[in-house]
Amino acid sequence: MKLPRRRFLHLAAGAAALPAMPRVASALDYPARPVRIIVGFPAGSSSDLTARLIGQWLSERLGQQFNIENRPGAGTNIATDTVVHATPDGYTLLWVTQTNAINVSLYDTLNFNFIRDIKPVASILRVAAVMSVTPSFPAKTVPEFIAYAKANPGKINYASPGVGSSVHVFGELFKMMAGVDLVVVHYRASFFPDLLGGQVQVTISPIPSSIDFIRAGKLRALAVTTAMRQKILPDVPTLGEFVPGYEATVWFGIGAPKNTPTELVDKLNREINAGLADPKTKQRLADLGGLPSPTTPTQFGNLIADETERWGKVIRAANIKAE
Secondary structure, three states: OOOOHHHHHHHHHHHOOOOOOOOOOOOOOOOOOOEEEEEOOOOOOHHHHHHHHHHHHHHHHHOOOEEEEEOOOHHHHHHHHHHHOOOOOOOEEEEEEHHHHHHHHHOOOOOOOHHHHEEEEEEEEEEEEEEEEOOOOOOOOHHHHHHHHHHOOOOOEEEEOOOOOHHHHHHHHHHHHHOOOOEEEEOOOOOHHHHHHOOOOEEEEEHHHHHHHHHOOOOEEEEEOOOOOEOOEOOOOEHHHOOOOOOOEEEEEEEEEOOOOHHHHHHHHHHHHHHHHOHHHHHHHHHOOEEEOOOOHHHHHHHHHHHHHHHHHHHHHHOOOOO
16 A cells, blocks of 8 residues: 555654664763764854854753764755764764754755654754845735735845755745745845845845844844744744744754664754753743754654645746756
């Protein structure tokens, strides 16, 4: 019997959390040496900053260094491939993001099966995105933006940091749900200089990357992408208030090679969740514009499966192809 795709993803994610034999390490003496967290984004990115914060907590908590190793390139696939083929002993971990779930559908051929080959460890953070426009743009609200876009199809440029990025798929979802025609412009470097200059007019990007421009009046925030309004932008409505059902967040977590012993995964999960409950860590994460999202490994696996299914539908509907 052929299983529905969603059911398959959930089963695969759950299977990734099953115990592995033989056990190659004990939770009692783990970690006995430094641990690597492989991040598929460059230094200074939101992923890098958050990973370093969690790495510092784990280092102090467990008495060994949790070192951040940046391996950007190929849409995080280089970093993922590194961890997939690492020894499953808990000493090489992957910084997992929404990009990993998106890549399952974006790339026709990969050297790994993300759902099968990466074992969920812990969810860490959810970050809202914000739809923002240049101050000179005529629309001051989402309804005004939609009306203007429908009256001017194909004349509004939407800024994206790359094909298949979270910013890209957030925009494609908005286009489909709002019924508007926007021209997506991809950038290899930061798109903010062109957005601030008006060469592109709109984007839906994570709040941490946009907040300073919004506070300085260089960008106008129209809406946030979460179901609830955000404390960091309390007067900004949600997109769902105008486009019913629209919701999208960026999320971060940690994974490990598929055969990593379950007791090590459980230990890491407990320690990460303790960090997410620590007031100082919570405040530092809030300063990054994020909301701590502690889970069990199984719950994190379910999130990955759900997000893989959800963004796969958007990628197929929009016919997005990897470059």
